Amino acid sequence: MSDSLPIAFVVPLQGPTGIYGPSCLACGELAAEQLNAVDGILGKHVELVVVDGGREPEVVAAEVGALVDSGRVKAVAGWHISAVRQAITRRIGGKVVYAYAAMHEGRDDTPGVFMLGERPINQLLPAAHWMREQLGVGRWAVVGNDYVFPRVTGATARLALADGPSTVVSETYVPLGTTNFSRVLTDLELCRTSNEVDGVIMLLMGQDAVHFNRQFARQGLSDRLARLSPAVEENTLLGGGAGAHENLYAAAAYFDGLDTAESSELARAYYARYGRWAPALNAVGESCYEAILFLARLGKTTGSMAVADVGAMASGTFYDGPRGLVRLDGNLLDQDVYLASANGLAFEIQEQIARAT
Structure with missing residues (x-):
């Protein structure tokens, strides 16, 4: 050359x-x-x-x-x-x-x-529709980092879901690098107890998602609130540990396996x-x-x-x-985009939710 x-x-x-x-x-x-x-x-x-x-x-x-x-x-x-x-x-x-x-x-x-x-149009939104149809999850609390992607994606989800059977009930944004989610989790616990939400749209990146998932599981929310993320991947599962991901779903164009x-x-x-x-x-x-x-x-x-x-x-x-x-x-x-469920430290593909057209 x-x-x-x-x-x-x-x-x-x-x-x-x-x-x-x-x-x-x-x-x-x-x-x-x-x-x-x-x-x-x-x-x-x-x-x-x-x-x-x-x-x-x-x-x-x-x-x-x-x-x-x-x-x-x-x-x-x-x-x-x-x-x-x-x-x-x-x-x-x-x-x-x-x-x-x-x-x-x-x-x-x-x-x-x-x-x-x-x-969002070929990732988060079809994933939310799938979870409504298959799992009955449709009242969402958005938890994301405070910068352009999570905020715009959260707003897009709120507007896109507003006229359908699903809805975004609340949006919370925390600084990138947050390690303590106790206040966020307390609010989620209250919303779940009052039957206001049944799912969390996670727009948290990297290590922030690891901390959130660990604390979410320790607070006993995993079996009561589904989680959906366009950003959680195999490194996040490894960082969180096998016990932190019950009822966690991810949407992406690629998964290992x-x-x-x-x-x-x-x-x-x-x-x-x-x-x-x-x-x-x-x-x-x-x-x-x-x-x-x-x-x-x-x-x-x-x-x-x-x-x-x-x-x-x-x-x-x-x-x-x-x-x-x-x-x-x-x-x-x-x-093509797929929805997968977390199973310990790996993902299991559930369904293809979007296609290249």
């Missing part, structure tokens, strides 16, 4: 979302190795320049901006919270292609930004590369793998990595990956 294509790979290595970091790094590295074993991206060797996305958003954005301005990187990819994404787009929007891997609250029309994760040909292919390659004690293979890590391969697909389709040229990747384009068949819808992805 003639030279390299350096990519700013923004993933959390500290803070509440640092729990996802090892999975992100392993999956990103695997994607780069697989591409480099063939012809990289645009004939160039893929180089991941790791940026710690677990710091304050403006700090992360400043580092990414300096890398872009100096020409050190030619694209940006990775999993990080929406507050970090917004800071990055304010700093470098329109300068380079940005493959944002995480589930998100909705469209971001910044030139060059592609939003590859799940969003998802029984499809595409997901099985990734799992075989992942565990062959990293072995039995690999970081958890989960939706967060897989989304990073997806983002790096998306950049390769973008380059192959458009023959370029320039923001001005990526419009050649037409809306409506279908392609397949570990999540199965996905479809580009503007700068968003439509994808």
Whole structure:
């Protein structure tokens, strides 16, 4: 290959979302190795320049901006919270292609930004409908971190469910990094006792979700209130311990053990590369793998990595990956989404709740 294509790979290595970091790094590295074993991206060797996305958003954005301005990187990819994404787009929007891997609250029309994760319309909302139909859970208390993704997603759920048989009864948002949920749990206990709620929509990230689930179980709420989350994954289950997840459900486009040909292919390659004690293979890590391969697909389709040229990747384009068949819808992805129940430290798929159309 003639030279390299350096990519700013923004993933959390500290803070509440640092729990996802090892999975992100392993999956990103695997994607780069697989591409480099063939012809990289645009004939160039893929180089991941790791940026710690677990710091304050403006700090992360400043580092990414300096890398872009100096020409050190030619694209940006990775999993990080929406507050970090917004800071990055304010700093470098329109300068380079940005493959944002995480589930998100909705469209971001910044030139060059592609939003590859799940969003409420194909993740949280169909999951809530399933839980109403199958479990009779329909009166929800939202508990989330206090930043853009949880707040917008909570508001979306409140508005979308208002005219149906389900409803959002309350919304509570706590700072990212909260470790003590005693007041929140007391309020939930009172609401359950008065028969006001029968489920909790958890919009808590990483270690915050671990603390919440442990305390939720210790307070004896697990058998009385169902929990539903678009963010809980295998690392969260490991952190919480086997006894913290009774009546807990998660919605995502990928789970370790998802029984499809595409997901099985990734799992075989992942565990062959990293072995039995690999970081958890989960939706967060897989989304990073997806983002790096998306950049390769973008380059192959458009023959370029320039923001001005990526419009050649037409809306409506279908392609397949570990999540199965996905479809580009503007700068968003439509994808299959599944609902799973936690069983100790693993997930059991219950049903496919959304399809790429």
